[in-house]
Amino acid sequence: MSQPITLIATAAMGLESIVKNEVKQLGYENIQTDNGRVMYESNILGIARSNLWLRTADRVKLLMGEFYAYSFEELFEQTKALPWEEWISKEGFIHVVGKSHKSKLYSVPDCQSIVKKAIVSRLQEAYSISSRLEETGARYKIEVAILKDQVTLSIDTSGSGLHKRGYRVGQGEAPLKETLAAALIQLTNWTPNDPLVDPFTGSGTIPIEAALIGQNIAPGFNREFSAEEWDVIPSSVWERALEEAEDLANYDQPLDITGSDISHQAVEIAQQNAMEAGLVDLINWKQMRVQDFVPKTEKGYLIGNPPYGERLGEKDTVEEIYKALGSIMSSYPKWSVYIMTSYKEFEKCYGQSATKKRKLFNGFIQTNYYQYFGKK
Structure with missing residues (x-):
């Protein structure tokens, strides 16, 4: 054909x-x-x-x-x-x-x-x-x-949705879809040579997707698709596509990616997912409160999907997190910060207006992607 x-x-x-x-x-x-x-x-x-x-x-x-x-x-x-x-x-x-x-x-x-x-x-x-x-x-x-x-x-032609990469063995309370996590990274200027930190890592989706992007690994390498069963598409077509993906992967690309979370259980789940994706040695995992985060380099990228404060009684906690993050990052002007949240008062809590905002949907929740560009 x-x-x-x-x-x-x-x-x-x-x-x-x-x-x-x-x-x-x-x-x-x-x-x-x-x-x-x-x-x-x-x-x-x-x-x-x-x-x-x-x-x-x-x-x-x-x-x-x-x-x-x-x-x-x-x-x-x-x-x-x-x-x-x-x-x-x-x-x-x-x-x-x-x-x-x-x-x-x-x-x-x-x-x-x-x-x-x-x-x-x-x-x-x-x-x-x-x-x-x-x-x-x-x-x-x-x-x-x-x-x-x-x-x-x-x-x-896909079967299961493409967000099902095949590496998620465990998930936290409100897991971020892999496709949206990849989009959050692609909406930044991050390159594989830059440090990347996600201090709200949950089940590790943003760091794992960043590692796949960083080493140019095809996200669908670990799963099957319904069109693979169709007689009209010879198996040689799929073999050729997989060979191309293998050739284009850059497994030698060093990465500096860190995922941290306040929950010890979340960090364990994230590590398991990274292991399933074959990326466990490429990502640093840490149990840590956002309030204790200290950037180790002069410049880098922070990408996060923090709690939104949608539940009763969470508002104060969420505001504290946003304030602490804003206070920490104000001392690191060369870092670029990207935060997705539905919380309307985010900029006020963070203490600074975003360079750019983009409307995105996390499932059915309308959010803003607040983008703070680091100084050159």
């Missing part, structure tokens, strides 16, 4: 531009950015490379078709007109999910059922099968998404 294909990398709100940059770095072109998605032209190898390398995307989908539909009949006929047999084997297990917004076809269960019938009908004709499809083979998760009567049909 040498003809071009269109892939959709889905993204959390506010991260589309970062995902777009990653797609560009992979060498793909004709990139279109929309709310929550980045579309681009690729080839079949791009399915493997995108899944292996995209650090901040949620998943990678193969675009099958886009069209307008105002009736169930139109939805059926236009779905059936697409070349499903080019991708789905005759034993393929077809699972259809859906969503509809501001459209005439608003019943999602009906839309899912009609799309499934249309695909089955197409495959029965293509494979000359008069009976029911067996559906005992590889899984194909198909999404029908309808927005203002425009239907987008895609097949999920």
